[in-house]
Amino acid sequence: MKKSLYILYIFAFVGLLSSCQQKLQDLIDENPYSTGSRKLNINLIYPEGFEDELKAGAEVTVLNPSNGAVYNLVSDSQGKVSIELQYGFYRVSVTDKGTPISGAIPIFNRSVDQIRLIDTLKGDLNLNVELILSYAGQLIIKEIYYRGCTGPDQKTFQFDKYLAIYNNSDDVAYLDSVCFGTVEPYNAPTSPTAWSYIKEGQRVIRDTIPIIEAVWQFPGTGKSHPLQPGEQAVVAISAAVNHTILRPQSVNLDVPGYWVCYNQRYTNASYHPSPGPNLVGRWLDLLWKGGTANAYPFSVSSPATVIFRIPEVGAQAYVNDPANRSRKPGTTSATEYIMIPSAWVLDGVESFDVTTKNKRLPASIDASYSLMESSDGYQGKTIHRKIDPIATAIAGGRIVYMDTNNSLNDFYVRESQSIKE
Numbered sequence: 001m002k003k004s005l006y007i008l009y010i011f012a013f014v015g016l017l018s019s020c021q022q023k024l025q026d027l028i029d030e031n032p033y034s035t036g037s038r039k040l041n042i043n044l045i046y047p048e049g050f051e052d053e054l055k056a057g058a059e060v061t062v063l064n065p066s067n068g069a070v071y072n073l074v075s076d077s078q079g080k081v082s083i084e085l086q087y088g089f090y091r092v093s094v095t096d097k098g099t100p101i102s103g104a105i106p107i108f109n110r111s112v113d114q115i116r117l118i119d120t121l122k123g124d125l126n127l128n129v130e131l132i133l134s135y136a137g138q139l140i141i142k143e144i145y146y147r148g149c150t151g152p153d154q155k156t157f158q159f160d161k162y163l164a165i166y167n168n169s170d171d172v173a174y175l176d177s178v179c180f181g182t183v184e185p186y187n188a189p190t191s192p193t194a195w196s197y198i199k200e201g202q203r204v205i206r207d208t209i210p211i212i213e214a215v216w217q218f219p220g221t222g223k224s225h226p227l228q229p230g231e232q233a234v235v236a237i238s239a240a241v242n243h244t245i246l247r248p249q250s251v252n253l254d255v256p257g258y259w260v261c262y263n264q265r266y267t268n269a270s271y272h273p274s275p276g277p278n279l280v281g282r283w284l285d286l287l288w289k290g291g292t293a294n295a296y297p298f299s300v301s302s303p304a305t306v307i308f309r310i311p312e313v314g315a316q317a318y319v320n321d322p323a324n325r326s327r328k329p330g331t332t333s334a335t336e337y338i339m340i341p342s343a344w345v346l347d348g349v350e351s352f353d354v355t356t357k358n359k360r361l362p363a364s365i366d367a368s369y370s371l372m373e374s375s376d377g378y379q380g381k382t383i384h385r386k387i388d389p390i391a392t393a394i395a396g397g398r399i400v401y402m403d404t405n406n407s408l409n410d411f412y413v414r415e416s417q418s419i420k421e
Helices: 001-029 315-320 389-394
Strands: 037-045 057-064 069-074 080-086 088-097 105-115 125-130 134-135 140-147 161-167 179-182 196-199 200-207 207-209 212-219 232-236 285-289 304-308 325-327 338-343 345-352 382-385 411-414
Touching: 037 057, 037 088, 037 105, 057 080, 080 088, 088 125, 105 125, 105 200, 140 304, 140 345, 161 389, 212 315, 285 315
Parallel strands: 037 125
Antiparallel strands: 037 080, 057 069, 057 088, 088 105, 105 134, 140 161, 140 382, 161 232, 179 212, 179 304, 196 200, 207 338, 212 285, 304 345, 325 338, 382 411
16 A cells, blocks of 8 residues: 555656646746847837828837847838847837827827747737827926935935926916826836736736825915926925035025925925025925825935826815725735826826836826936936927927927936036
């Protein structure tokens, strides 16, 4: 009897070993980094009602996050483009502009992550990219300074962050009721965001945006704070004082006309000292605070920043309603986030410190990301919008910035803060 059991155990072990070897072989067979290549055929699908926008010239970027290789392509007249690529994982982003409608410029974007080209594929890989409709904005994020600087004592400094909002249109804009916040998680994640799902083999980020920790809002009754075409509003995210006195590489945030994120619920004096005398009456309202932090956390490496308006019910009523909050999917954490529909977002910028990170914003807000690497940290550098020379000429010389809702196209790393000029 014992001998029979031993024989059964041996057969079971051999079967298990064979199964493990087969699984290992399957993993080897699917190794995307084995030698070889496959052709990727990309087919652009325009939103319903905009099929006539199908034309040559849509900008298609293919990125290999593992080695940073970037391939800049354009579609043909049928909305198609093909490229032969080495085995690996790829990210595809697409941007195209449509014909203006009553002055509004339609923008078509999409970003697709984790496209696998592997040697087990039979033939080419065909990828249908369904483009998402958005419009160029009136109020845009012109510049974000978040990487900090270094003082004469060679110590790094990060309590001088700011954001610049710009009126990129021909009409007067109003800051009243405009909200500001950052998207969960604080830093660009190393794995796909929990606020996403798989649809037809493609990862899709949800259309509602999780705002983390706080919602700030410009005060006013509707037309209290006009912003003329070509004007900007600078918002001190951290200490609104003159930092250049002790650190020449920093900035002066105590300037008449600037704004500040300041509320006495944030008690950390390094981040939030009393604002300078030039900012009396220029404090953003803290509509909602969701955590226990004693300072407003804003990433020093890779924030995802949004400005938005909450219509109809009003911002305060909206954030006070528990139905408009959510906990992070797949976790037991009790932390809640304010959920903002992407249609309410006026502008948003995804920031990475390395290309291998994962997005938090859907393509309708930002089809890609701006990149400021760790080596750029603490040097007074910012991410800043590029000037659109054609639109600027049409506007008679008033500066118009690039706005394709694709930060790879729209932003560059600036060597120093623009507000120092």
